[in-house]
Amino acid sequence: MAQDKAQEDQTHPDVIEKLVSLCKQRGFVYPSSEIYGGLNAVYDFGPLGVRLRRNIRDRWWESMVGLRDDVEGIETAILMNPEVWVASGHVAGFTDPLVDCTGPCKKRWREDHLADERRARGKPPDAPGCPECGGALTPARQFNLMFKTFIGPVEEDAAQIWLRPETAQGMFVNFANVVNSTRRRLPFGIAQQGKAFRNEISPGNFVFRLREFELMEMEYFCKPGSDRELHEYWCAERFRWHVDVLGVRKANLRLRPHAKEELSHYSTATSDIEYRYPFGWGELEGVADRTDYDLKTHMEHSGRDLSYFDTETNERYVPYVIEPAVSTDRIFITLLVDAYDEEEVRGEKRVVLHLHPDVAPVQVAVLPLSKKADLTEPARRIEHDLRPHFSTMYDETQAIGRRYRRQDEIGTPLAITFDFDSLNDHAVTIRERDGMSQVRVPIDGLHAALRDQLEAGRKRARERANGGHDG
Ligand code: GAP
Numbered sequence: 001m002a003q004d005k006a007q008e009d010q011t012h013p014d015v016i017e018k019l020v021s022l023c024k025q026r027g028f029v030y031p032s033s034e035i036y037g038g039l040n041a042v043y044d045f046g047p048l049g050v051r052l053r054r055n056i057r058d059r060w061w062e063s064m065v066g067l068r069d070d071v072e073g074i075e076t077a078i079l080m081n082p083e084v085w086v087a088s089g090h091v092a093g094f095t096d097p098l099v100d101c102t103g104p105c106k107k108r109w110r111e112d113h114l115a116d117e118r119r120a121r122g123k124p125p126d127a128p129g130c131p132e133c134g135g136a137l138t139p140a141r142q143f144n145l146m147f148k149t150f151i152g153p154v155e156e157d158a159a160q161i162w163l164r165p166e167t168a169q170g171m172f173v174n175f176a177n178v179v180n181s182t183r184r185r186l187p188f189g190i191a192q193q194g195k196a197f198r199n200e201i202s203p204g205n206f207v208f209r210l211r212e213f214e215l216m217e218m219e220y221f222c223k224p225g226s227d228r229e230l231h232e233y234w235c236a237e238r239f240r241w242h243v244d245v246l247g248v249r250k251a252n253l254r255l256r257p258h259a260k261e262e263l264s265h266y267s268t269a270t271s272d273i274e275y276r277y278p279f280g281w282g283e284l285e286g287v288a289d290r291t292d293y294d295l296k297t298h299m300e301h302s303g304r305d306l307s308y309f310d311t312e313t314n315e316r317y318v319p320y321v322i323e324p325a326v327s328t329d330r331i332f333i334t335l336l337v338d339a340y341d342e343e344e345v346r347g348e349k350r351v352v353l354h355l356h357p358d359v360a361p362v363q364v365a366v367l368p369l370s371k372k373a374d375l376t377e378p379a380r381r382i383e384h385d386l387r388p389h390f391s392t393m394y395d396e397t398q399a400i401g402r403r404y405r406r407q408d409e410i411g412t413p414l415a416i417t418f419d420f421d422s423l424n425d426h427a428v429t430i431r432e433r434d435g436m437s438q439v440r441v442p443i444d445g446l447h448a449a450l451r452d453q454l455e456a457g458r459k460r461a462r463e464r465a466n467g468g469h470d471g
Helices: 002-009 015-026 047-066 083-088 111-120 168-172 175-182 227-244 293-302 328-339 373-386 400-409 443-465
Strands: 029-031 043-045 071-073 095-100 108-110 141-144 148-150 160-162 188-197 212-222 253-257 269-277 280-291 308-310 315-317 320-327 340-345 348-353 364-368 392-394 414-418 427-432 438-442
Touching: 015 029, 015 328, 015 340, 015 400, 043 047, 047 071, 047 188, 047 212, 047 328, 083 168, 083 293, 095 111, 108 111, 111 280, 168 188, 168 212, 168 293, 168 320, 212 227, 212 328, 227 253, 227 269, 227 280, 227 320, 227 443, 253 280, 269 328, 280 293, 280 328, 320 328, 328 340, 348 400, 364 373, 364 400, 373 392, 373 414, 373 443, 400 414, 414 443, 427 443, 438 443
Parallel strands: 071 188, 364 392, 364 414
Antiparallel strands: 029 043, 095 108, 095 141, 148 160, 188 212, 212 320, 253 269, 269 280, 280 320, 308 315, 340 348, 414 427, 427 438
Protein backbone atom coordinates (compact mmCIF):
# COMPACT_ATOMS: atom_id res chain seq x y z
CA MET A 1 0.00 0.00 0.00
CA ALA A 2 2.68 2.48 1.11
CA GLN A 3 4.61 1.61 -2.03
CA ASP A 4 1.61 2.29 -4.32
CA LYS A 5 1.10 5.66 -2.67
CA ALA A 6 4.78 6.44 -3.10
CA GLN A 7 4.55 5.60 -6.82
CA GLU A 8 1.78 8.14 -7.17
CA ASP A 9 3.77 10.77 -5.30
CA GLN A 10 6.92 10.40 -7.37
CA THR A 11 5.77 12.33 -10.39
CA HIS A 12 9.09 13.31 -11.97
CA PRO A 13 11.02 10.24 -13.15
CA ASP A 14 13.71 12.42 -14.79
CA VAL A 15 14.16 14.56 -11.69
CA ILE A 16 17.83 13.62 -11.19
CA GLU A 17 18.84 15.03 -14.60
CA LYS A 18 16.81 18.14 -13.88
CA LEU A 19 18.41 18.54 -10.48
CA VAL A 20 21.94 18.10 -11.84
CA SER A 21 21.35 21.07 -14.10
CA LEU A 22 19.47 23.17 -11.51
CA CYS A 23 22.18 22.49 -8.92
CA LYS A 24 24.95 23.61 -11.28
CA GLN A 25 23.10 26.70 -12.52
CA ARG A 26 21.97 27.92 -9.13
CA GLY A 27 25.16 27.10 -7.23
CA PHE A 28 24.27 24.03 -5.19
CA VAL A 29 26.68 21.47 -6.67
CA TYR A 30 29.59 21.62 -9.12
CA PRO A 31 31.62 18.71 -10.45
CA SER A 32 34.94 18.65 -8.58
CA SER A 33 37.93 20.20 -10.45
CA GLU A 34 35.61 20.70 -13.40
CA ILE A 35 38.03 22.73 -15.54
CA TYR A 36 40.24 19.60 -15.68
CA GLY A 37 37.36 17.35 -16.66
CA GLY A 38 36.18 16.58 -13.11
CA LEU A 39 36.81 13.56 -10.91
CA ASN A 40 34.34 10.69 -10.94
CA ALA A 41 31.92 10.64 -7.97
CA VAL A 42 33.51 13.65 -6.28
CA TYR A 43 31.66 16.97 -6.09
CA ASP A 44 32.12 20.52 -4.81
CA PHE A 45 29.33 22.46 -3.14
CA GLY A 46 28.51 26.02 -4.17
CA PRO A 47 27.08 28.87 -2.09
CA LEU A 48 23.53 27.47 -1.87
CA GLY A 49 24.72 23.88 -1.50
CA VAL A 50 26.84 24.92 1.46
CA ARG A 51 23.87 26.61 3.12
CA LEU A 52 21.68 23.53 2.61
CA ARG A 53 24.39 21.18 3.92
CA ARG A 54 25.02 23.35 6.95
CA ASN A 55 21.30 23.24 7.76
CA ILE A 56 21.22 19.45 7.39
CA ARG A 57 24.20 19.09 9.72
CA ASP A 58 22.72 21.55 12.24
CA ARG A 59 19.33 19.82 12.31
CA TRP A 60 21.09 16.46 12.83
CA TRP A 61 23.37 17.81 15.58
CA GLU A 62 20.45 19.52 17.30
CA SER A 63 18.37 16.30 17.48
CA MET A 64 21.24 13.87 18.14
CA VAL A 65 23.35 15.93 20.57
CA GLY A 66 22.06 19.40 21.42
CA LEU A 67 18.54 18.51 22.53
CA ARG A 68 19.46 15.22 24.23
CA ASP A 69 21.03 14.71 27.62
CA ASP A 70 22.50 11.30 26.79
CA VAL A 71 24.81 12.01 23.82
CA GLU A 72 28.26 13.65 23.66
CA GLY A 73 29.77 15.04 20.45
CA ILE A 74 33.38 14.49 19.39
CA GLU A 75 35.57 15.01 16.31
CA THR A 76 38.22 12.47 15.48
CA ALA A 77 40.93 12.52 12.81
CA ILE A 78 40.46 11.22 9.28
CA LEU A 79 43.90 9.58 9.48
CA MET A 80 44.19 6.85 12.10
CA ASN A 81 46.72 4.25 13.17
CA PRO A 82 46.38 1.53 10.49
CA GLU A 83 45.92 -1.13 13.19
CA VAL A 84 42.44 0.33 13.74
CA TRP A 85 41.36 -0.94 10.33
CA VAL A 86 42.95 -4.34 10.83
CA ALA A 87 41.10 -4.70 14.15
CA SER A 88 37.78 -3.43 12.82
CA GLY A 89 37.80 -5.98 10.00
CA HIS A 90 37.95 -3.41 7.23
CA VAL A 91 41.35 -4.50 5.87
CA ALA A 92 40.15 -8.07 5.47
CA GLY A 93 36.47 -7.57 4.83
CA PHE A 94 35.52 -4.10 3.58
CA THR A 95 35.30 -5.35 0.03
CA ASP A 96 32.87 -5.46 -2.84
CA PRO A 97 32.77 -8.23 -5.47
CA LEU A 98 33.95 -6.73 -8.74
CA VAL A 99 33.30 -8.14 -12.23
CA ASP A 100 34.51 -6.89 -15.63
CA CYS A 101 32.63 -7.07 -18.88
CA THR A 102 34.62 -8.77 -21.63
CA GLY A 103 32.16 -7.50 -24.28
CA PRO A 104 32.31 -4.23 -26.24
CA CYS A 105 31.36 -1.95 -23.29
CA LYS A 106 34.29 -3.11 -21.08
CA LYS A 107 32.46 -1.75 -18.04
CA ARG A 108 33.21 -2.70 -14.44
CA TRP A 109 30.33 -3.70 -12.13
CA ARG A 110 29.58 -4.72 -8.59
CA GLU A 111 28.38 -8.28 -8.83
CA ASP A 112 25.68 -7.65 -6.20
CA HIS A 113 24.34 -4.71 -8.26
CA LEU A 114 23.98 -6.62 -11.54
CA ALA A 115 20.32 -7.49 -11.09
CA ASP A 116 19.37 -3.87 -10.31
CA GLU A 117 21.44 -2.58 -13.22
CA ARG A 118 19.68 -5.00 -15.62
CA ARG A 119 16.31 -3.99 -14.24
CA ALA A 120 17.18 -0.30 -14.72
CA ARG A 121 17.83 -1.10 -18.40
CA GLY A 122 14.52 -2.91 -18.82
CA LYS A 123 16.11 -6.40 -18.84
CA PRO A 124 15.18 -9.41 -16.70
CA PRO A 125 17.27 -9.32 -13.48
CA ASP A 126 18.72 -12.77 -14.19
CA ALA A 127 19.51 -12.13 -17.86
CA PRO A 128 22.89 -13.59 -18.84
CA GLY A 129 25.96 -11.39 -19.32
CA CYS A 130 26.69 -7.76 -18.76
CA PRO A 131 23.77 -5.30 -18.10
CA GLU A 132 24.98 -2.82 -20.73
CA CYS A 133 26.00 -4.83 -23.81
CA GLY A 134 25.19 -8.43 -22.88
CA GLY A 135 28.92 -9.36 -23.03
CA ALA A 136 30.32 -12.12 -20.81
CA LEU A 137 31.47 -11.21 -17.29
CA THR A 138 34.72 -12.25 -15.59
CA PRO A 139 34.49 -14.19 -12.30
CA ALA A 140 34.10 -11.88 -9.29
CA ARG A 141 37.16 -10.75 -7.33
CA GLN A 142 37.10 -8.94 -4.01
CA PHE A 143 38.10 -5.28 -4.14
CA ASN A 144 38.89 -3.32 -0.95
CA LEU A 145 37.09 0.03 -0.86
CA MET A 146 39.56 1.86 1.38
CA PHE A 147 41.80 4.54 -0.11
CA LYS A 148 45.49 4.08 0.69
CA THR A 149 47.99 6.81 1.35
CA PHE A 150 51.39 7.16 3.06
CA ILE A 151 52.37 8.96 6.22
CA GLY A 152 55.80 10.62 6.21
CA PRO A 153 58.20 11.06 3.30
CA VAL A 154 58.84 7.41 2.34
CA GLU A 155 56.28 5.47 0.35
CA GLU A 156 56.94 2.07 1.90
CA ASP A 157 54.58 -0.56 3.28
CA ALA A 158 55.37 0.37 6.88
CA ALA A 159 54.18 3.94 6.22
CA GLN A 160 50.94 2.97 4.53
CA ILE A 161 47.76 4.25 6.13
CA TRP A 162 44.12 4.54 5.07
CA LEU A 163 41.62 7.35 4.66
CA ARG A 164 38.78 6.43 7.02
CA PRO A 165 35.80 4.72 5.32
CA GLU A 166 33.55 5.46 8.34
CA THR A 167 33.76 7.79 11.34
CA ALA A 168 32.51 5.09 13.72
CA GLN A 169 35.96 3.69 14.59
CA GLY A 170 37.08 7.09 15.89
CA MET A 171 34.30 6.83 18.45
CA PHE A 172 35.04 3.22 19.47
CA VAL A 173 38.74 3.86 20.04
CA ASN A 174 37.84 6.91 22.18
CA PHE A 175 35.16 5.13 24.22
CA ALA A 176 37.28 4.96 27.39
CA ASN A 177 38.50 8.57 26.94
CA VAL A 178 34.93 9.85 26.77
CA VAL A 179 33.73 7.75 29.73
CA ASN A 180 36.69 8.86 31.85
CA SER A 181 36.53 12.54 30.95
CA THR A 182 32.74 12.93 31.24
CA ARG A 183 31.88 10.37 33.96
CA ARG A 184 29.03 9.21 31.70
CA ARG A 185 26.94 6.20 32.74
CA LEU A 186 25.30 3.78 30.31
CA PRO A 187 23.27 4.09 28.18
CA PHE A 188 24.83 7.05 26.38
CA GLY A 189 25.94 7.94 22.88
CA ILE A 190 28.95 9.47 21.13
CA ALA A 191 28.22 11.34 17.91
CA GLN A 192 30.29 12.90 15.18
CA GLN A 193 30.10 14.35 11.70
CA GLY A 194 32.99 14.17 9.29
CA LYS A 195 34.38 13.15 5.93
CA ALA A 196 34.70 9.53 4.90
CA PHE A 197 36.22 8.01 1.77
CA ARG A 198 35.32 4.89 -0.18
CA ASN A 199 36.70 3.82 -3.52
CA GLU A 200 33.23 2.76 -4.71
CA ILE A 201 33.20 0.50 -7.78
CA SER A 202 29.90 1.73 -9.13
CA PRO A 203 29.35 5.23 -7.83
CA GLY A 204 26.76 7.45 -9.41
CA ASN A 205 23.28 8.85 -9.42
CA PHE A 206 24.67 12.32 -8.79
CA VAL A 207 25.54 12.69 -5.08
CA PHE A 208 23.83 9.44 -4.04
CA ARG A 209 26.99 7.31 -4.02
CA LEU A 210 30.21 9.30 -3.75
CA ARG A 211 33.86 8.49 -3.23
CA GLU A 212 34.26 11.35 -0.78
CA PHE A 213 31.26 12.05 1.45
CA GLU A 214 30.30 13.29 4.87
CA LEU A 215 29.01 10.88 7.48
CA MET A 216 26.91 11.70 10.52
CA GLU A 217 27.08 8.78 12.93
CA MET A 218 26.14 8.09 16.52
CA GLU A 219 27.28 5.12 18.60
CA TYR A 220 24.79 4.47 21.40
CA PHE A 221 26.47 2.32 24.08
CA CYS A 222 24.16 0.18 26.16
CA LYS A 223 23.92 -2.85 28.40
CA PRO A 224 23.90 -6.19 26.54
CA GLY A 225 20.33 -7.39 26.41
CA SER A 226 18.86 -3.89 26.13
CA ASP A 227 20.11 -3.61 22.55
CA ARG A 228 17.08 -5.01 20.71
CA GLU A 229 14.69 -2.57 22.33
CA LEU A 230 17.07 0.34 21.75
CA HIS A 231 17.52 -0.72 18.14
CA GLU A 232 13.77 -0.45 17.66
CA TYR A 233 13.72 2.89 19.46
CA TRP A 234 16.44 4.36 17.20
CA CYS A 235 14.81 3.01 14.01
CA ALA A 236 11.56 4.76 14.95
CA GLU A 237 13.28 7.93 16.13
CA ARG A 238 15.40 8.32 12.99
CA PHE A 239 12.40 7.61 10.73
CA ARG A 240 10.39 10.25 12.60
CA TRP A 241 13.24 12.76 12.24
CA HIS A 242 13.33 12.53 8.45
CA VAL A 243 9.58 13.19 8.30
CA ASP A 244 8.98 15.73 11.09
CA VAL A 245 12.24 17.67 11.11
CA LEU A 246 13.31 17.52 7.46
CA GLY A 247 9.84 17.28 5.91
CA VAL A 248 10.51 14.18 3.77
CA ARG A 249 7.23 12.64 2.61
CA LYS A 250 6.40 9.57 4.66
CA ALA A 251 4.88 7.83 1.65
CA ASN A 252 8.33 7.84 0.02
CA LEU A 253 10.03 6.24 3.04
CA ARG A 254 10.08 2.72 4.41
CA LEU A 255 11.96 0.78 7.05
CA ARG A 256 13.54 -2.40 5.69
CA PRO A 257 15.19 -4.95 7.99
CA HIS A 258 18.26 -6.61 6.43
CA ALA A 259 18.08 -10.27 5.57
CA LYS A 260 20.68 -12.41 7.42
CA GLU A 261 22.97 -12.73 4.39
CA GLU A 262 22.98 -8.96 3.88
CA LEU A 263 24.25 -8.08 7.37
CA SER A 264 27.69 -6.49 7.76
CA HIS A 265 30.36 -8.54 9.52
CA TYR A 266 29.81 -6.58 12.75
CA SER A 267 26.02 -6.62 12.94
CA THR A 268 23.28 -8.98 14.19
CA ALA A 269 20.42 -6.69 13.13
CA THR A 270 20.29 -3.74 10.76
CA SER A 271 17.36 -1.85 9.33
CA ASP A 272 17.66 0.62 6.50
CA ILE A 273 15.46 3.66 6.26
CA GLU A 274 14.90 3.61 2.51
CA TYR A 275 13.67 6.34 0.20
CA ARG A 276 11.90 5.81 -3.08
CA TYR A 277 14.38 7.49 -5.47
CA PRO A 278 13.54 7.86 -9.17
CA PHE A 279 15.96 4.95 -9.76
CA GLY A 280 14.22 2.74 -7.16
CA TRP A 281 14.15 2.20 -3.40
CA GLY A 282 17.57 2.94 -1.92
CA GLU A 283 19.25 3.27 1.47
CA LEU A 284 18.93 6.68 3.05
CA GLU A 285 20.12 5.76 6.55
CA GLY A 286 21.23 2.56 8.28
CA VAL A 287 20.48 1.69 11.89
CA ALA A 288 22.67 -1.22 13.04
CA ASP A 289 22.99 -3.30 16.18
CA ARG A 290 26.81 -3.63 16.20
CA THR A 291 26.75 -5.69 19.41
CA ASP A 292 30.06 -5.62 21.33
CA TYR A 293 31.97 -6.49 18.15
CA ASP A 294 33.96 -3.27 17.83
CA LEU A 295 34.91 -2.69 21.46
CA LYS A 296 35.89 -6.36 21.85
CA THR A 297 38.04 -6.44 18.75
CA HIS A 298 39.80 -3.21 19.79
CA MET A 299 40.41 -4.72 23.25
CA GLU A 300 42.00 -7.76 21.64
CA HIS A 301 44.14 -5.84 19.19
CA SER A 302 45.22 -2.94 21.41
CA GLY A 303 45.52 -4.81 24.69
CA ARG A 304 43.58 -1.98 26.39
CA ASP A 305 40.58 -2.56 28.61
CA LEU A 306 37.46 -1.04 27.05
CA SER A 307 34.99 -2.76 29.36
CA TYR A 308 32.57 -0.85 31.57
CA PHE A 309 31.86 -1.24 35.25
CA ASP A 310 28.16 -0.96 35.99
CA THR A 311 27.91 0.52 39.50
CA GLU A 312 24.19 -0.25 39.69
CA THR A 313 24.60 -4.00 39.24
CA ASN A 314 28.28 -4.34 40.25
CA GLU A 315 28.96 -6.07 36.94
CA ARG A 316 31.74 -5.51 34.43
CA TYR A 317 30.86 -6.01 30.76
CA VAL A 318 31.63 -4.82 27.25
CA PRO A 319 28.78 -2.54 26.11
CA TYR A 320 26.66 -3.23 23.07
CA VAL A 321 26.22 -0.50 20.46
CA ILE A 322 23.31 0.77 18.38
CA GLU A 323 24.43 2.91 15.46
CA PRO A 324 22.30 5.22 13.30
CA ALA A 325 24.48 6.29 10.34
CA VAL A 326 23.62 8.59 7.45
CA SER A 327 25.52 10.90 5.10
CA THR A 328 24.86 14.59 4.63
CA ASP A 329 25.09 13.89 0.89
CA ARG A 330 22.39 11.19 0.92
CA ILE A 331 20.06 13.52 2.83
CA PHE A 332 20.97 16.35 0.45
CA ILE A 333 19.85 14.42 -2.65
CA THR A 334 16.79 13.05 -0.84
CA LEU A 335 15.62 16.53 0.16
CA LEU A 336 16.05 17.87 -3.36
CA VAL A 337 14.27 14.94 -5.02
CA ASP A 338 11.45 15.00 -2.48
CA ALA A 339 10.98 18.78 -2.68
CA TYR A 340 11.11 19.11 -6.48
CA ASP A 341 7.90 20.02 -8.25
CA GLU A 342 6.76 21.53 -11.53
CA GLU A 343 3.48 23.41 -11.85
CA GLU A 344 1.72 25.41 -14.47
CA VAL A 345 1.05 29.00 -13.40
CA ARG A 346 -0.75 31.31 -15.86
CA GLY A 347 0.40 29.21 -18.80
CA GLU A 348 4.03 29.11 -17.68
CA LYS A 349 6.01 26.32 -16.05
CA ARG A 350 7.00 27.04 -12.46
CA VAL A 351 9.76 24.89 -10.91
CA VAL A 352 9.56 24.91 -7.14
CA LEU A 353 11.43 23.20 -4.32
CA HIS A 354 9.03 22.67 -1.41
CA LEU A 355 11.87 22.60 1.11
CA HIS A 356 11.14 22.71 4.84
CA PRO A 357 11.81 26.28 6.11
CA ASP A 358 14.43 24.93 8.56
CA VAL A 359 16.59 23.45 5.81
CA ALA A 360 15.95 25.87 2.92
CA PRO A 361 19.24 27.60 1.97
CA VAL A 362 17.48 30.96 1.97
CA GLN A 363 14.51 31.62 4.25
CA VAL A 364 13.78 35.22 3.24
CA ALA A 365 14.68 36.95 -0.04
CA VAL A 366 14.57 40.75 -0.17
CA LEU A 367 13.70 42.13 -3.59
CA PRO A 368 13.41 45.86 -4.41
CA LEU A 369 10.85 46.35 -7.19
CA SER A 370 13.28 48.40 -9.27
CA LYS A 371 17.00 49.07 -9.37
CA LYS A 372 16.49 52.75 -8.47
CA ALA A 373 18.49 53.83 -5.43
CA ASP A 374 15.28 55.08 -3.71
CA LEU A 375 14.25 51.43 -3.46
CA THR A 376 17.54 49.53 -3.33
CA GLU A 377 19.00 51.43 -0.38
CA PRO A 378 16.10 50.84 2.05
CA ALA A 379 15.68 47.27 0.75
CA ARG A 380 19.36 46.57 1.49
CA ARG A 381 18.93 48.03 4.96
CA ILE A 382 15.97 45.73 5.61
CA GLU A 383 17.97 42.73 4.44
CA HIS A 384 20.87 43.65 6.74
CA ASP A 385 18.48 44.03 9.69
CA LEU A 386 17.03 40.58 9.04
CA ARG A 387 20.39 38.82 8.68
CA PRO A 388 21.04 38.00 12.35
CA HIS A 389 17.59 36.40 12.62
CA PHE A 390 16.91 34.64 9.30
CA SER A 391 18.99 33.27 6.46
CA THR A 392 18.54 35.92 3.79
CA MET A 393 19.42 36.87 0.23
CA TYR A 394 19.24 40.22 -1.53
CA ASP A 395 18.47 40.30 -5.27
CA GLU A 396 17.86 43.34 -7.47
CA THR A 397 18.51 41.87 -10.93
CA GLN A 398 15.83 41.30 -13.63
CA ALA A 399 12.04 41.67 -13.53
CA ILE A 400 10.26 40.85 -10.27
CA GLY A 401 8.41 37.83 -11.76
CA ARG A 402 11.72 36.28 -12.85
CA ARG A 403 13.17 36.87 -9.41
CA TYR A 404 10.19 35.15 -7.72
CA ARG A 405 10.69 32.16 -10.03
CA ARG A 406 14.39 32.00 -9.16
CA GLN A 407 13.57 31.98 -5.46
CA ASP A 408 10.92 29.26 -6.01
CA GLU A 409 13.54 27.19 -7.82
CA ILE A 410 15.94 27.30 -4.85
CA GLY A 411 13.16 26.70 -2.32
CA THR A 412 13.01 30.10 -0.58
CA PRO A 413 9.83 30.08 1.56
CA LEU A 414 9.35 33.88 1.72
CA ALA A 415 10.18 36.84 -0.53
CA ILE A 416 9.79 40.47 0.54
CA THR A 417 9.18 43.14 -2.09
CA PHE A 418 10.02 46.75 -1.39
CA ASP A 419 8.09 48.88 -3.95
CA PHE A 420 7.39 52.59 -4.57
CA ASP A 421 4.41 52.55 -2.16
CA SER A 422 6.78 51.29 0.56
CA LEU A 423 8.38 54.75 0.58
CA ASN A 424 5.06 56.24 1.74
CA ASP A 425 3.22 53.51 3.64
CA HIS A 426 6.36 52.03 5.29
CA ALA A 427 5.08 48.58 4.46
CA VAL A 428 6.34 45.73 2.27
CA THR A 429 4.76 42.73 0.55
CA ILE A 430 5.57 39.23 1.77
CA ARG A 431 5.06 36.57 -0.90
CA GLU A 432 4.86 32.97 0.17
CA ARG A 433 6.40 30.21 -1.98
CA ASP A 434 3.91 27.32 -1.88
CA GLY A 435 0.58 29.07 -2.44
CA MET A 436 2.11 32.28 -3.92
CA SER A 437 -0.17 34.35 -1.68
CA GLN A 438 0.88 37.91 -0.86
CA VAL A 439 0.28 40.06 2.22
CA ARG A 440 1.19 43.65 2.97
CA VAL A 441 2.87 44.19 6.35
CA PRO A 442 4.29 47.27 8.10
CA ILE A 443 8.10 47.30 8.17
CA ASP A 444 8.21 47.76 11.92
CA GLY A 445 6.24 44.51 12.37
CA LEU A 446 8.28 42.61 9.77
CA HIS A 447 10.25 40.31 12.11
CA ALA A 448 7.12 39.04 13.83
CA ALA A 449 5.26 38.63 10.52
CA LEU A 450 8.15 36.62 9.05
CA ARG A 451 8.38 34.46 12.15
CA ASP A 452 4.62 33.72 11.92
CA GLN A 453 4.84 32.93 8.23
CA LEU A 454 7.79 30.59 8.73
CA GLU A 455 5.83 28.82 11.46
CA ALA A 456 2.93 28.43 9.03
CA GLY A 457 5.47 27.07 6.50
CA ARG A 458 6.67 24.49 9.05
CA LYS A 459 3.08 23.38 9.59
CA ARG A 460 2.55 23.06 5.84
CA ALA A 461 5.80 21.06 5.56
CA ARG A 462 4.62 18.69 8.30
CA GLU A 463 1.29 18.24 6.55
CA ARG A 464 2.97 17.57 3.21
CA ALA A 465 5.37 15.08 4.83
CA ASN A 466 2.52 13.26 6.56
CA GLY A 467 0.39 13.03 3.43
CA GLY A 468 -1.96 15.93 4.02
CA HIS A 469 -2.45 15.91 7.79
CA ASP A 470 -0.37 17.52 10.52
CA GLY A 471 1.46 14.49 12.01
N1 GAP B 1 29.40 3.04 10.20
C1 GAP B 1 28.39 2.36 9.46
C2 GAP B 1 28.37 2.69 8.05
O1 GAP B 1 29.23 3.40 7.58
P1 GAP B 1 27.04 2.29 5.81
O2 GAP B 1 25.70 1.66 5.60
O3 GAP B 1 28.18 1.79 5.01
O4 GAP B 1 27.32 2.16 7.38
C3 GAP B 1 26.03 4.60 6.37
O5 GAP B 1 26.88 3.85 5.58
C4 GAP B 1 25.34 5.68 5.56
O6 GAP B 1 26.30 6.46 4.88
C5 GAP B 1 24.41 5.18 4.46
O7 GAP B 1 23.13 4.90 4.98
C6 GAP B 1 24.37 6.38 3.53
O8 GAP B 1 23.51 7.39 4.08
C7 GAP B 1 25.79 6.89 3.63
N2 GAP B 1 26.71 6.40 2.57
C8 GAP B 1 27.32 5.20 2.51
N3 GAP B 1 28.11 5.13 1.42
C9 GAP B 1 27.99 6.32 0.79
C10 GAP B 1 28.55 6.87 -0.39
N4 GAP B 1 29.43 6.16 -1.13
N5 GAP B 1 28.20 8.14 -0.77
C11 GAP B 1 27.33 8.84 -0.01
N6 GAP B 1 26.78 8.38 1.11
C12 GAP B 1 27.09 7.14 1.52
